Amino acid sequence: MRVAIIGAGIVGASIARELSRYEVEVHLVEREADVGWGVSKANTGLIHAGYDDDPERFPNRARLCVEGNRIWHRWVEELDIPHAWSGALVIAKEESEVKVLEGLLRRGERNRVPELRILERDEALSMEPNLVKVEAALYAPTVGQISPPQAVIALVENAVDNGVKVHLDTEVRGVEVSGEKVRGLRTSAGFLEADIVINAAGLYADEISREVGADYFEIRPRKGEYLIFDEDAGPKPSRVLFPTPSERSKGVVVTTEVQGHLMVGPNAQDLPKEEKDDRSTTPKGLREIYKKASEIWPLPPLNKVIRTFSGLRPEPTGGDFVIRAEDVWGFVNVAGMRSPGLTAAPAVAKEVARILAGMGIDLREKTKWKVRRRGIHGNRAGQGRVICRCNLVREPEIREAIRRMKRIGVKTPSVDSVKFRTSATTGTCQGSFCRIEIASILAEEFNSPLWDVTLKGRGSELGVGDVKVLLRR
């Protein structure tokens, strides 16, 4: 039995890892040069508690979020994923918002979220003395944070250790169907035979689904922008801080992300459905999140921002996750994984295994399945030349990252691949000292000219040739 998963984001990677425990042949197909570069790359990185989602309107979200949260507690340990179980506070600034908190608490009860409680003003302030304004707060101790790209990398590394094959720089061009049964995928790298196709194509899941005639949903990109501040720029909260949510979104979050930087965002801007590649930040959006976040937390000035980024969330028709086997036998949709998609991913993976079992597929467990994966641990006590001065990343870690990139099948040397594995280039100077040094190590390891090393895949080469190239024309 051969399974092809389209999309190596958090969902595809979770499914690959989950299926790797069974006696099936799993192929993970990804159009980007590395794993986790789509929706998973740029989001808030929160493992939500599960009080946000209305179980009547969004039953998949409500159920899989709470279940996913519990599984992540285990997975971060098994897979050595950087994380922080920091807990969260939902801040009511005014008396009028306290009612909303009570609504969240009741919903949390219905969704079986453990350990929620409402705190009074003084209790909230004793937890977070720098809050700008607080009347009451909903305390959700089960909320955590992970680095989503690192989580995807960890899952894929473990999946590969357990026999999963990864096809990077491979774009799916079509799904081959005959006799109401999937036969495989037409890709930019040729035909890939498959009995089962799992569509975890993120923003493009609607387009893939249409290939088998399942056109009942559409994915619209919803942009969210973020600001990250320098590490010593100002006070940082110990917990994830949410404003009181609106109907449409959980609002602009203030948090100390896993690496220790103050981060604020996202906003929510719906884009036309054609603009699934638009990951630009906008001056207006950045001002908007700065203003909103300032309402709950004293932010450093804007010139202490060391990074801005934006991500797209795949907003499905109807708003709930689409997880089901379609009429064409062998085709399973796992689409519309908007928030809390990251949280739900492990539970979604288990749901997919149940769906496959329900289709009569024999999921026999492998006798030997490696449950653990170790991260790259060089860092502070390590040895070797320091490459990234801001985050103290040393040369052996860079080389280990490259070894691991190659092991999962990365073919295009990219600085971003090293960045997500080591945190190099993400500090105060944003790589202005070390990007070229990292590129020269990549060039050596991939036997590539230095100028052909990319920032983030083909089309983003760092240079145009050797320094005399333009004079020779």
Place this chain on the structure above:
Amino acid sequence: MMYDVVVVGGGPAGLAAASESSKLGLGTLLLDENPRLGGILPQCIHPGFGLHCLGEDLTGPEFAHRLIEEVRRSDVEVKTQAHVTSLAMRSDLVKEVTYASPQGTEAVQAKAVIYAAGARERHRFEVGIAGDRVAGIYTAGEAQAMMDLYGVMPGRRVVIVGSGDVGLIMARRFALEGAEVVGVVEMLPYPGGLARNLMILRDFDIPLYLSHKVTEVRGRGRVERVKVVRVDEELRETGEGFWMECDTLLISAGLVPRVKILRRAGAIIDPATGGPVVNDRLETTLPGVFAAGNSLIINDLVDYAVEQGRTAAKGAGEFVRGNGIPTRRWIRVRREGNVRFVVPHMLGGDRDVWLYTRVSRPVEDALVEVPEIGLRRKVPVLKPSEMLRLRIKAEVEGGRVTLVIK
């Protein structure tokens, strides 16, 4: 291991400090993070180095070579690939400097520390350029390293943000290698670089856009265009702006002293310079910790960085010999009128010193005064881009010194 002096940073200021310190008979260790000494000089292949302090016109690598030779001939112990991660005051007399080396994490103790860790460049996120995160966006110094240390051509059509010296020098560098410099975009109503570097724009026919800023970058894998918007006197954006086609965006929006380690050790930082508050020995508010070069103050000439290195070394010598700098009523240098900053911040009144200062905005027929000592000097033009260096005689007494620029 206890040294008299540990110098942090092997650029021009640190090299000068180390050889001077050794000349004074102090046991000196020089730590530098790079595999080779010289700091940023080896990538500065243009001339203009050493005009003041050597009376010669050298390139960066040549100038570095002179300073390195001086250190090599001295008793200074040198450790490269030693990236200092913290400075701790064990007492007012003993400091511990911790550094990451290829062997691991090591620490040394010293009576005095001269901090000369240089500066870093502001990058696109700090100057608020939104848009896509794509290849082709580099700080000017990063592009310089790519071209002149690694032999890589970063792009074909370049827009440069900021008309400071580094940006202008890179404009010439790109033009000389056959690239098209589409324009230099300066937010302020006047250009930022030294007069001799502004000539580059004329020599290579490069358009300068004053009172404009780049607000957005767009592109898929690589920069394709940038949005340029006019700004008013308060630097607020006016109008819709226009797009410039280019494949490379260089950010030359100023340098920031690298003082994280000093700040964490407890040194007071002057918001006007971004560097530490110092007295006329260039001693910070941490006893026996001195600062020099671009981590003290952003210099426009390497000669000044060298001079500060030597001044700091003399101060360190005084500290080591006397087990501290003698107590006195430090005279604060007050600022009046068009003075953005002045360094040193405090004078002892017992010796002649150099004051380094910059104006906040350009002024013609400027009057520079220190009324308390009767110093009065007319200067035809003063620009924020050109540091003014003033000799202050030892006779300053009493409680006040005021630098007035009108």
